Amino acid sequence: MKNKQLKPLSTVKAGETVKLAGINAGQSLNSRLASMGLVPNVEITVVNNGHPGPFVISVKDSKMMLGRGIAHKIMVM
Numbered sequence: 067m068k069n070k071q072l073k074p075l076s077t078v079k080a081g082e083t084v085k086l087a088g089i090n091a092g093q094s095l096n097s098r099l100a101s102m103g104l105v106p107n108v109e110i111t112v113v114n115n116g117h118p119g120p121f122v123i124s125v126k127d128s129k130m131m132l133g134r135g136i137a138h139k140i141m142v143m
Contacts, residue, residue, distance in 0.1 A: 072088075072141045073142060074142075075138070075142050076115075076134055076140075080113060081111075081112065084143065086106055086108050086141075086142055087141045087142055089140050090141060091136075095136070102125070104140065108125060109125075110123050110124070110125055110142065111123065121134055121137050123137075
């Protein structure tokens with residue numbers, strides 16, 4: 067297994083594509099995000115990460131907005 071540098075999704079710039087490594091949150095949030103398609107190794111493309119402004123991501127064929135607090139709990143590589 068390759069040891070890549072993990073970083074919070076909230077630090078990824080618009081236009082970049084990353085892979086989900088894990089979510090540092092409780093079972094309830096993990097379940098909710100999994101039901102939205104945010105599961106380990108899924109590719110996430112950041113559509114918009116403007117300050118201020120919405121944090122928009124694309125997962126598979128869906129776009130969704132996340133709160134910055136939640137985006138900071140999602141670890142990517």
